[in-house]
Amino acid sequence: MLKIRNLDASIGDTQILRGLSLNVNAGEVHAIMGPNGSGKSTLAQVIAGHDDYVVTGGSITFKGEDLVPLAPEARAREGIFLGFQYPVEIPGVNNAYLLKAAVNAKRKHQGLGEIDAFEFLKLAREKMTMLDMDPKFLHRGVNQGFSGGEKKRNEILQMAMLEPELAILDETDSGLDIDALKAVAGGINALRDPARAIILVTHYQRLLDYVEPDHIHVLSEGRIVRSGDKSLAHELEDKGYEWLQDIASAG
Amino acid sequence: MNSQISIQELTRALHRLPGTEQTTERRRALQLFADHGFPGQREEDWKYTDLSSIAKISRTWLSADAEPDGPDLARIHAAMASIDAAWIVFANGSLLRDLSPGLSEPGVSASDAVELDVVAVPNRRDDPLSALNRALSRDGLRLQIKGDNAAARPIGILTLDAAQTAVSSSQVRVDIELAPGSAARFVELHLSTGEHEHYSNCVVNLVANPASSCDYVRIQQRDINHSQTARLNLRLQQDSHVRHAAFDLGGKLTRNDLQVDLVGQGASCVLDGLYFGVPGRHIDNHIRVDHCVGPSTSMQDYRGILTGKCRGVWNGKAVVHKGADGTDATQSNHNLLLSEHAEINAKPELEIYAEDVKCAHGTTVGQLDEQAIYYLRTRGIDESAARRILTGAFAAIIVEKSPIPELLGILNEKVVAELQKIAPGVVS
Numbered sequence: 001m002l003k004i005r006n007l008d009a010s011i012g013d014t015q016i017l018r019g020l021s022l023n024v025n026a027g028e029v030h031a032i033m034g035p036n037g038s039g040k041s042t043l044a045q046v047i048a049g050h051d052d053y054v055v056t057g058g059s060i061t062f063k064g065e066d067l068v069p070l071a072p073e074a075r076a077r078e079g080i081f082l083g084f085q086y087p088v089e090i091p092g093v094n095n096a097y098l099l100k101a102a103v104n105a106k107r108k109h110q111g112l113g114e115i116d117a118f119e120f121l122k123l124a125r126e127k128m129t130m131l132d133m134d135p136k137f138l139h140r141g142v143n144q145g146f147s148g149g150e151k152k153r154n155e156i157l158q159m160a161m162l163e164p165e166l167a168i169l170d171e172t173d174s175g176l177d178i179d180a181l182k183a184v185a186g187g188i189n190a191l192r193d194p195a196r197a198i199i200l201v202t203h204y205q206r207l208l209d210y211v212e213p214d215h216i217h218v219l220s221e222g223r224i225v226r227s228g229d230k231s232l233a234h235e236l237e238d239k240g241y242e243w244l245q246d247i248a249s250a251g
Numbered sequence: 252m253n254s255q256i257s258i259q260e261l262t263r264a265l266h267r268l269p270g271t272e273q274t275t276e277r278r279r280a281l282q283l284f285a286d287h288g289f290p291g292q293r294e295e296d297w298k299y300t301d302l303s304s305i306a307k308i309s310r311t312w313l314s315a316d317a318e319p320d321g322p323d324l325a326r327i328h329a330a331m332a333s334i335d336a337a338w339i340v341f342a343n344g345s346l347l348r349d350l351s352p353g354l355s356e357p358g359v360s361a362s363d364a365v366e367l368d369v370v371a372v373p374n375r376r377d378d379p380l381s382a383l384n385r386a387l388s389r390d391g392l393r394l395q396i397k398g399d400n401a402a403a404r405p406i407g408i409l410t411l412d413a414a415q416t417a418v419s420s421s422q423v424r425v426d427i428e429l430a431p432g433s434a435a436r437f438v439e440l441h442l443s444t445g446e447h448e449h450y451s452n453c454v455v456n457l458v459a460n461p462a463s464s465c466d467y468v469r470i471q472q473r474d475i476n477h478s479q480t481a482r483l484n485l486r487l488q489q490d491s492h493v494r495h496a497a498f499d500l501g502g503k504l505t506r507n508d509l510q511v512d513l514v515g516q517g518a519s520c521v522l523d524g525l526y527f528g529v530p531g532r533h534i535d536n537h538i539r540v541d542h543c544v545g546p547s548t549s550m551q552d553y554r555g556i557l558t559g560k561c562r563g564v565w566n567g568k569a570v571v572h573k574g575a576d577g578t579d580a581t582q583s584n585h586n587l588l589l590s591e592h593a594e595i596n597a598k599p600e601l602e603i604y605a606e607d608v609k610c611a612h613g614t615t616v617g618q619l620d621e622q623a624i625y626y627l628r629t630r631g632i633d634e635s636a637a638r639r640i641l642t643g644a645f646a647a648i649i650v651e652k653s654p655i656p657e658l659l660g661i662l663n664e665k666v667v668a669e670l671q672k673i674a675p676g677v678v679s
Contacts, residue, residue: 048629076631088626092644092651098630101640105631141644158630 001026001063001197002047002166008057009046016042018222019058024166027194031208032201033233034219035241040201041085043219044170047199048082049075062166076102077109079165083155083172085201090142095154098142099124099161106162127160130190132183149180156187167191168199173207185210205233255288256306260313264387267316280385287379299564299596300506300535305478308450312420319343319421320413322350323444327411334661336407336438339392343412344421344451346390353406358433360395380480380508384454388424396463398430405436405468405655410453412477414445423453429463429491436655439469443477443501451479459491461515466654467495472665473502475531482508487547489515494654497536498662499526500669504533511540511549513575519548525649527669528557528593535564538582542569545605546577554649555586556642557593558673567612568600575605582612587619587645589673619645642670 002024009017016039024030034040046053047060049072060067067075090098104114115123128135131153143151152172159167169188173181188198188211200207208216208230216232217224220241226232236243261281289302289309322342327350331338337353339346339361348354354361376385394406412421429435443449451473459465473479479502485493499505511520526534540549551567569580582599599612619641627637643666650662 050625071634072625072628073631073633076629082629084626084629088620088623090620090623090626090641090644092647093640097640098627101627101632101636102630105633109631162630 003061004058005060006058007046007055007060009042009053009055011042011053015056016053016222017046020219020223021058022217022224024197024199026165026197028215029192029198029200029211029213031213031216031233032199032219033203033205033216033236036203038219039222040203040219041170042222044082044168044199044201047075047168048072048080073105076162077106081159081162081164081167083152083159083167083169085171085174087143087146087151087155089144089146091144093142094139095142096121096124096138099138099158102158103161124157124161127157130160131157131187132179133157148175149177152176152180152184153187156184160187160191163191163196165195166197166199168201170201171203172200173202173204181207182210205237208233256285256310256313258282258285260310261285261386263316264313268387268389277386280382283377283382284379284386287382290379296537296566299562300504300533302480302504302506304504305450305480308418308448308478309420311418311448312450315417317417317419319345319419320415320445322347323411323413326442326444327409330409330411330440330442331407334405334407334438334440334658336405338407338409340409340411341390341421341423343419344389344423346392353408356406358397358399359406360397362393362395363391378482380452381454381482384422384424384452384482388422391424391426393426394428396427396429396433396435398433405438405466405657408437408439410439410441410451412443412449412451412473414443414447414449414477416445416447418447418449419445420450420452423451425455427455427457429457429459429465431460432462433460434464436466437468438655438658439467441469441471441473441479441481443473445474446476449473449477451477451481453479453481454484455482456484456486457493458486459488459493459518461489461491463488464492465494467493468498468653468655468658468662469495470498470500470662470665471502471505472500473505475501475529476503478502478504480506480508482510485509485511485520487511487513487515487518487520490517491515492519494521495523496649496652496654497522497524497526498665499524499534499536500665502534503531506535507537509536509538511538512543513541513547513549514543516544516546520550521652521654522549522551522553523649523652524553525646525666526553526555526563527673528555528559528561528563529673530559530561532561533564534562537564537566539568539570540580542571542575542578542580542605545571545575545608546579547575548579549581551582551584552649552652553584554645555584555595556589556646556670556673557586557595558589560592561594563593563595563597565595565597565614566600567598568602569610571601571603571605571608571610573604576607578605578608578610580608580610584614585645586614586616587642588616589618589642639670643667646670
């Protein structure tokens with residue numbers, strides 16, 4: 001589904017990704033781990049299409065199509081979703097409005113009509129119950145005054161409503177207490193599907209206790225230095241990232 | 252300075268007034284204005300606003316000796332139909348009694364303010380523009396809201412100025428007194444038509460007696476070649492409350508002065524505003540709240556959206572007088588500049604002479620949040636739609652606080668229409 005080959009990406013004059021390659025197939029859950037500054041969030045933003053990041057080499061294809069020239073909104077409509085590490089507060093735009101606009105943008109792209117208002121509300125309430133979110137959040141400004149945990153649940157709510165083919169969740173576990181972590185993990189697990197791929201970008205293995213990945217990749221200095229199954233997460237926890245940096249500089 | 256107009260020119264205008272009501276008060280006001288002329292930019296409060304174009308319109312109008320255009324009835328009826336209110340209509344400064352059901356609204360007592368000084372707020376009447384207004388008003392109106400007024404539908408004050416055949420100028424003057432314990436709602440709508448230049452000078456005095464309350468919405472949608480100065484003086488007695496929202500969506504040069512005197516304990520006011528700057532427009536809001544006693548509360552919250560070569564001015568001042576302990580005053584002004592040619596001069600001011608006061612102010616000038624645009628785009632929303640949504644959201648913060656909730660629909664409609672005009676590429 002997602003094929004990344006020898007990807008180089010920079011922000012300004014600083015190169016961050018250096019020859020990164022990654023293959024993600026439908027039905028798989030991948031975890032991208034690594035120390036701060038290793039390029040994890042950059043990878044997430046480059047896949048989503050952030051203007052500040054420039055692809056200087058290599059390729060990214062999604063369902064066989066070159067992703068690089070596509071605008072962020074086009075990528076979203078193709079089925080890519082980015083869950084933000086720091087979800088943006090948008091006072092004056094209520095959550096329901098954003099959800100509906102997002103759902104309808106995708107439906108329009110698929111040649112479908114706008115979602116029925118009743119059906120939309122029913123669906124949103126259903127997903128909110130699953131995420132243990134108060135329905136009143138639907139009518140508040142997007143992320144406005146939300147706690148850290150509420151913002152992350154809201155990201156998962158958007159993902160659940162949009163049903164993306166590829167979801168990239170950037171540090172979705174950071175700043176969550178155990179209840180919120182469980183609710184968010186529940187939301188992610190509910191979306192696991194043979195037709196869908198999920199990439200979890202995370203610094204810690206904590207989330208991986210609740211969402212079991214099929215593959216774990218360790219990023220260091222802009223490329224993947226080690227891949228393995230879920231046992232790699234425990235190894236990392238025992239030995240720390242420094243161990244990997246030694247491997248990276250040796251290799 | 253070209254802002255002086257001779258007493259001879261002004262006196263000629265006085266003679267043209269219907270009934271030639273040359274009262275002492277008018278003559279005194281006339282002299283006051285003649286002595287001072289239009290305020291000049293050397294005066295601190297007028298630093299950014301140049302009234303020489305208005306002085307020129309006034310001089311042309313004074314020398315032309317032209318009869319004002321007749322009322323544009325179709326436009327008046329359309330305006331009246333657009334908002335459910337008990338309307339009172341002024342056309343080129345003349346009160347159209349036959350078209351003003353608001354004059355006989357239950358709970359309201361209307362009378363001529365021939366002397367034009369009945370409810371004048373003390374010490375707030377001698378600035379040059381108020382003097383000009385008092386000298387040359389054709390019809391003054393005094394509204395008294397009775398204690399048992401249930402404040403059903405709002406009272407509408409429609410000002411429609413026409414400059415179809417010649418340059419013209421008009422004065423509108425309304426004095427409002429709320430009886431103790433009464434409640435009233437007002438919507439003021441300013442419109443204009445015509446190819447020629449027009450200058451309107453409007454003064455509203457509102458006295459809120461103890462325990463009365465008032466919700467007030469002012470909408471200014473003049474044509475782009477028409478200018479106005481407007482002054483609202485509010486005097487709030489004990490435990491009275493006023494919520495005022497001002498929407499400036501039109502006009503060429505607009506200067507609004509909002510003066511609030513909180514003279515009774517427990518008085519409070521909420522002053523909101525939204526203004527749009529388009530190429531060639533100058534929009535100046537000056538707000539001053541005097542906390543004469545405490546506890547008393549004032550909250551100012553204005554927002555502006557500016558694009559193209561235009562200028563916005565916002566000056567929000569709170570003066571907390573000696574002894575006004577327990578004052579709570581906030582001032583906020585946020586501006587969205589959608590082009591590099593737009594200018595805003597924003598200044599909150601606080602003068603505090605009392606103890607135990609809570610004051611806060613903040614102003615911002617900025618562009619749309621690029622992170623928010625990106626966030627919306629990652630949700631599948633086009634960049635242009637994202638910009639439109641965020642610009643609308645910026646305005647919605649003020650619109651949604653409308654003191655008169657029934658006006659939400661029409662306010663939204665007007666705001667969306669203006670947004671479409673101010674940023675065609677951005678707003679779809």
